[in-house]
Each structure stands twice: as structure tokens, then as C-alpha cells.
Amino acid sequence: MTMAKKLPLLAPSIHTFEVNGTYKDCEARRTVFMAIQKMVSAGKYYRIPYHGSSKKGYSYKRKDGGLTITLADYPDFKKRYITLSGVNLARIAGDPSRLSLTDLSPEGLVMQEQAFLDELEQLGLLEIEDSVKWKMHRLDITQDFYVKCDPSLMVKIIRYAGSVDPYRKGRALHYNQHNEIRSCKFEKTWYDFALYDKHQQLLNCEKESYPISPDDLERSKNLVRYEIQLKCPSLKEFEHDKLESSKLRFRNHALFHYFDKISDDIPLFLYRYAVDFFGKHxxxxxxxxxxxxxxxxxxxxxxxxxxxxxxxxxxxxxxxxxxxxxxxxxxxxxxxxxxxxxxxxxxxxxxxxxxxxxxxxxxxxxx
Structure with a gap:
């Protein structure tokens, strides 16, 4: 009798995160802006449309992916903001795979954090860090898993279960641009729930001329990504008494300590939200x-x-x-x-x- 093929088991991790920095120093803004222009001239970053509310806002995206930096001024409030969004430590550390997640092992996290610090140094952010108050704004925790059948079945079940009692959850904001039967998202005040067929997402990225490796396409077959996108209110609960994100100082390895302390809680939160949304049976x-x-x-x-x-x-x-x-x-x-x-x-x-x-x-x- 032929044994059924055992599916690979993947560890939960962090997909991306976003941090916001507030400051008032005009000279600090000039320092960062000049550093970004050097990175643009070197072909490492390129400007993208700014979608914020400030009349003085600029956004730049890292050419190899893994980071977008936005500068915004609000003179009426005498405040300036720096936002680092879509931060993927693995991509910044040189891993080109679109399946890459944060390595939460002590050795891997040290290496990825150092690459992140090097990037911040080049962007002029470490030089001005004493005048910036950083705070974790969003954290996307994720569990990738393989299924034996077409991933569209899991997506179809989740879409239906999320639209009827007793689990009628949040505002449906499905990823229809990926494919209506290949993804789903439910938006809530404290966090968003997302589940999608990773292979289909990469195929769509490839159609939009993003470089996707054949290896990524092969490894993503029958791969489903379950993601909880934690917003500020839920981050307070997530952080609880272990740490205080508003005191982030990157040069003091605050990011390493932040991720190291919350890593044990990631599976618990993913499990709890899955049960809260869709039950345990x-x-x-x-x-x-x-x-x-x-x-x-x-x-x-x-x-x-x-x-x-x-x-x-x-x-x-x-x-x-x-x-x-x-x-x-x-x-x-x-x-x-x-x-x-x-x-x-x-x-x-x-x-x-x-x-x-x-x-x-x-x-x-x-x-």
C-alpha cells in the first residue's frame, strides 16, 4: 500500500511590519532627504506616488523590495513623520524569494536585523534617531501551510463562513484583484484577517511584470497563507507587559528584542484569532x-x-x-x-x- 505523501510543515513568522517616526527637527528631515536622494541616484531606491494627506509628502521604494520610506510634513501641527512600511527583513538581508519571512531564530534574527540597521544607516535614519520617536504601527504575523487539494476550497469555505452566522466577521474586503476564488480578507478595527493562494498571487505579480523566480512558483503550488495584520490597538495587547514599542531605538537593537520577546506569542495569537473567527471544529x-x-x-x-x-x-x-x-x-x-x-x-x-x-x-x- 502506498503511503500518502506528507506535506511540509512551516513555522509561523512575521511577514512585514510598519513603524512610524515622529519628529520636529527641520535639520533631521534634510539629513534623511539628502540620504534618500543619494540612494535614488545609486539606483537603490525609486520614487513612487505619495497617497497621504500631507501637501508635502514623498514616498520611495527599495528597488529589491522589502522597504518603502515615506516622509510627510504637517506644518499646522508642527510635526513631521517618517514611515517605514512593507518592511520584510529577509528581503533587506538579500533573500530574493517572494516567499521569504522573518527568521525568528536568534542567529537568523541577528543577521537580518544587522542588514536592516545597515539600510537605516544609508538612509540617514540612525544619524537622526535621537530626535525621532519610533512606534510599531502594524505587524503582519503569518502561517503558511500546504494543502493536498486546490487551495480555492479553503478560500471558498472561509469566504462563506465569514459571511454567515455565527462567524459574520468584520467588513469583507476580498482581494478580488488577485482572483475572486483565490483570496479573502475581513477588515476589523483592531486587525485584519487575510487568507490567500500564494501561488496565484505570484502568478498575478508575474503578469504585472514583477520578477518571480521559477523556484518560487514551484514552491508556492498548493501553498496557502493565513495572515493576521495587527493594527495599533491590538498591538498594545500583543505587546502587553513584555515591552514598550514607543521606546524603540534601532541602534540599541530594539527590533531584535521586540521580535525575540513576541515570537513565542505569534502561534498563540494566530490560533486564537482562527478560533474566534471560524471555530475549532x-x-x-x-x-x-x-x-x-x-x-x-x-x-x-x-x-x-x-x-x-x-x-x-x-x-x-x-x-x-x-x-x-x-x-x-x-x-x-x-x-x-x-x-x-x-x-x-x-x-x-x-x-x-x-x-x-x-x-x-x-x-x-x-x-
């Missing part, structure tokens, strides 16, 4: 859920009640008012069936044969 489609109910030891009345609820999920229009909702939820919990039953009307024949489907939280490694 496997997804069933209508036929497999009905079969599980009929084979269970539930009493006949409960079986009839739950079966009627499950069958109703395949109706074109779901019933808003569900009778005995708590009893149904309790029965599904007992059978370890996700509250959201996936209707066959949104699945093709091949996808119907893939159920039950493991919940997203089980994809998180390092717990």
Missing part, C-alpha cells in the same frame, strides 16, 4: 453533516431537529430566524461539527468529496 458539507448526525447517539427528536437545520443550509435563501438555536448549537458542539455547514450549492463535485475539512486553527504550528 471541522467543517462539514450538508451530506457529511447529515451522515454524522444519523450515526450519532443523539436522541431521535434532536436528530430530527439538527437534520432539518442542516438540510436548510442548502436552500438558496437561508432562514433568518432559527428555532431552538441553542439546542442545535449544543448538539453540533457535542458532535464536534462546525456551526457553519457548507452548502453543496457553492461546491463543485470534486470539492464535495473533500469533507470533513480540518479547521483553520489546526494549521497553526509551534503551539
Amino acid at each position: 471541522s467543517w462539514y458539507n450538508v451530506p457529511t453533516a447529515l451522515k454524522a448526525v444519523q450515526m450519532s447517539n443523539l436522541d431521535d427528536d434532536t436528530k430530527e431537529l439538527v437534520a432539518a437545520y442542516i438540510e436548510a443550509q442548502d436552500e438558496p435563501e437561508l432562514i433568518d430566524k432559527i428555532h431552538h438555536k441553542k439546542k442545535i448549537a449544543k448538539a453540533l458542539e457535542k458532535l464536534e461539527i462546525n456551526d457553519v455547514i457548507i452548502p453543496c450549492r457553492i461546491l463543485n463535485d470534486r470539492q464535495c468529496g473533500r469533507f470533513p475539512c480540518a479547521p483553520l486553527c489546526t494549521r497553526v504550528q509551534g503551539l
Whole structure:
């Protein structure tokens, strides 16, 4: 008998981050601006459109990727801002792969942080650091995982589960520019949830003339990226009592200490958000859920009640008012069936044969 091929397991990590710096010194701005112009002249950076609200705003992108720097002045408030966004330490450290994430091992993090410091030195940012107050503004934590089937099934389940009770979550802001069935995003005040087919994303980048290596395209096949994009409010909870991001001083290796201290929490947060969004039990489609109910030891009345609820999920229009909702939820919990039953009307024949489907939280490694 042939053994099923075991899928590679990948560690959770940090995809990108964003830090904001506030300062008032006009001379500091001149220092950074002149340093950026030298980098532009050397072909290491190029100017891109500025999309902020300041009348005096400039944005520059690193040619090899991994960092965008924006300068913005607000004279009415007597403040100036420096924003480092889309920061990918692996790319700055010279890894050209579009699959690269932060290396959170002590040795790897030391190496990547040093490359980041060298970049800041060339941008003139370390020279003016005493006059700048840095704060972590956004942190994208991620778990990549391989699936045996077409990644579109996982995306389809997440899209549906996020649009119906009980997990109706946030404002849907799906990545339709990637492909409607290949990505999804739910936007909330404190954080955003994103899940997408990494291979399809790279194919779309390639169509837009971004350089994508054949190796990246091959390794990204059947690869799904689950990402939580933490914003300022949730970062306060994420940081809790371990550190204070508003005291970031890069030359003092603050970034290393920041990432080193939060690295153990990354799997826990990814797991928690996956459960909060989509539950901890496997997804069933209508036929497999009905079969599980009929084979269970539930009493006949409960079986009839739950079966009627499950069958109703395949109706074109779901019933808003569900009778005995708590009893149904309790029965599904007992059978370890996700509250959201996936209707066959949104699945093709091949996808119907893939159920039950493991919940997203089980994809998180390092717990």
C-alpha cells in the first residue's frame, strides 16, 4: 500500500511590519532627504506616488523590495513623520524569494536585523534617531501551510463562513484583484484577517511584470497563507507587559528584542484569532453533516431537529430566524461539527468529496 505523501510543515513568522517616526527637527528631515536622494541616484531606491494627506509628502521604494520610506510634513501641527512600511527583513538581508519571512531564530534574527540597521544607516535614519520617536504601527504575523487539494476550497469555505452566522466577521474586503476564488480578507478595527493562494498571487505579480523566480512558483503550488495584520490597538495587547514599542531605538537593537520577546506569542495569537473567527471544529458539507448526525447517539427528536437545520443550509435563501438555536448549537458542539455547514450549492463535485475539512486553527504550528 502506498503511503500518502506528507506535506511540509512551516513555522509561523512575521511577514512585514510598519513603524512610524515622529519628529520636529527641520535639520533631521534634510539629513534623511539628502540620504534618500543619494540612494535614488545609486539606483537603490525609486520614487513612487505619495497617497497621504500631507501637501508635502514623498514616498520611495527599495528597488529589491522589502522597504518603502515615506516622509510627510504637517506644518499646522508642527510635526513631521517618517514611515517605514512593507518592511520584510529577509528581503533587506538579500533573500530574493517572494516567499521569504522573518527568521525568528536568534542567529537568523541577528543577521537580518544587522542588514536592516545597515539600510537605516544609508538612509540617514540612525544619524537622526535621537530626535525621532519610533512606534510599531502594524505587524503582519503569518502561517503558511500546504494543502493536498486546490487551495480555492479553503478560500471558498472561509469566504462563506465569514459571511454567515455565527462567524459574520468584520467588513469583507476580498482581494478580488488577485482572483475572486483565490483570496479573502475581513477588515476589523483592531486587525485584519487575510487568507490567500500564494501561488496565484505570484502568478498575478508575474503578469504585472514583477520578477518571480521559477523556484518560487514551484514552491508556492498548493501553498496557502493565513495572515493576521495587527493594527495599533491590538498591538498594545500583543505587546502587553513584555515591552514598550514607543521606546524603540534601532541602534540599541530594539527590533531584535521586540521580535525575540513576541515570537513565542505569534502561534498563540494566530490560533486564537482562527478560533474566534471560524471555530475549532471541522467543517462539514450538508451530506457529511447529515451522515454524522444519523450515526450519532443523539436522541431521535434532536436528530430530527439538527437534520432539518442542516438540510436548510442548502436552500438558496437561508432562514433568518432559527428555532431552538441553542439546542442545535449544543448538539453540533457535542458532535464536534462546525456551526457553519457548507452548502453543496457553492461546491463543485470534486470539492464535495473533500469533507470533513480540518479547521483553520489546526494549521497553526509551534503551539
